[in-house]
Amino acid sequence: MAAAVAQLAEAGCDTPRLDAELLLADALGIERAQLYTRAVDSDEPPGFADRVRRRASREPVAYITGRRAFRRIDLAVDRRVLIPRPDTETLVEAALDLPQGARVHDVGTGSGAVALALKDERPDLRVSASDASPDAVDVARANAERLGLDVEVNVARGIPAGEYDLVLANLPYVREDEWDGLAPEIRLYEPRGALVSGIDGLDGIRELVASAPAGTRLALEHAPGQAEEVRALLDDARTLRDLSGRERVTLGSAR
Numbered sequence: 005m006a007a008a009v010a011q012l013a014e015a016g017c018d019t020p021r022l023d024a025e026l027l028l029a030d031a032l033g034i035e036r037a038q039l040y041t042r043a044v045d046s047d048e049p050p051g052f053a054d055r056v057r058r059r060a061s062r063e064p065v066a067y068i069t070g071r072r073a074f075r076r077i078d079l080a081v082d083r084r085v086l087i088p089r090p091d092t093e094t095l096v097e098a099a100l101d102l103p104q105g106a107r108v109h110d111v112g113t114g115s116g117a118v119a120l121a122l123k124d125e126r127p128d129l130r131v132s133a134s135d136a137s138p139d140a141v142d143v144a145r146a147n148a149e150r151l152g153l154d155v156e157v158n159v160a161r162g163i164p165a166g167e168y169d170l171v172l173a174n175l176p177y178v179r180e181d182e183w184d185g186l187a188p189e190i191r192l193y194e195p196r197g198a199l200v201s202g203i204d205g206l207d208g209i210r211e212l213v214a215s216a217p218a219g220t221r222l223a224l225e226h227a228p229g230q231a232e233e234v235r236a237l238l239d240d241a242r243t244l245r246d247l248s249g250r251e252r253v254t255l256g257s258a259r
């Protein structure tokens with residue numbers, strides 16, 4: 005274990021001990037907390053060295069273990085989809101106080117994180133989801149089925165035709181010139197098309213807002229520095245802050 009931690013620290017991983025523990029637990033087929041509550045053989049289990057080698061190449065832990073916790077659910081993830089981020093919890097929160105039975109659509113669902121977490125916490129809502137990437141739709145559908153959550157997921161670019169009380173979207177919003185400076189975990193492993201959106205990062209959001217029927221209620225995740233520009237695209241706009249207190253999700257109506 006000590007050698008694995010040293011190897012990950014040497015490779016530049018930010019949290020080498022945590023990562024090594026997660027990989028050890030995964031190789032043993034147990035939860036990380038159980039490493040402390042039950043006797044674990046001091047011999048390293050088969051597959052641990054390979055997991056550490058992958059992490060030392062800066063592959064994200066979530067792709068190695070194939071899972072990521074998001075709010076109350078555990079999602080299967082792989083390189084076809086973005087790894088859900090804690091910041092995106094704010095987008096789920098934007099829909100939690102909708103009235104009973106409201107219709108919500110999640111555009112750019114990726115692993116299904118937002119739509120599935122919402123359905124899990126508000127089973128009364130009618131939740132659907134879509135993504136332009138057929139690969140992502142496969143991942144999201146498999147997650148919906150495994151979690152037993154009734155969310156229909158379809159391949160579509162933009163907002164599919166339908167009546168929605170709220171459209172949620174965590175579309176790509178990274179600027180093209182930011183890409184080369186991103187951590188290797190992102191740049192070398194996550195799908196670029198799930199992250200980058202033109203010179204100022206706002207191409208996807210502008211296209212979505214422009215295509216939305218007038219009056220459509222939208223909640224859009226964005227970078228903190230983009231909040232003012234996103235508010236300017238919408239009527240009655242207001243911005244929610246993420247867990248770190250940064251402007252992260254803007255709500256408003258399409259014109």
Ligand SMILES: C[S@@+](CC[C@H](N)C(=O)[O-])C[C@H]1O[C@@H](n2cnc3c(N)ncnc32)[C@H](O)[C@@H]1O
Nearest residue numbers: 086088112113114135136137161162174176198
């Ligand atoms: C930043 S990822 C977010 C994934 C997921 N919602 C999450 O929060 O983890 C953006 C997703 O939007 C999809 N996407 C990009 N442009 C799109 C568009 N115009 N219409 C639908 N989906 C789009 C990408 O394929 C990708 O899965």
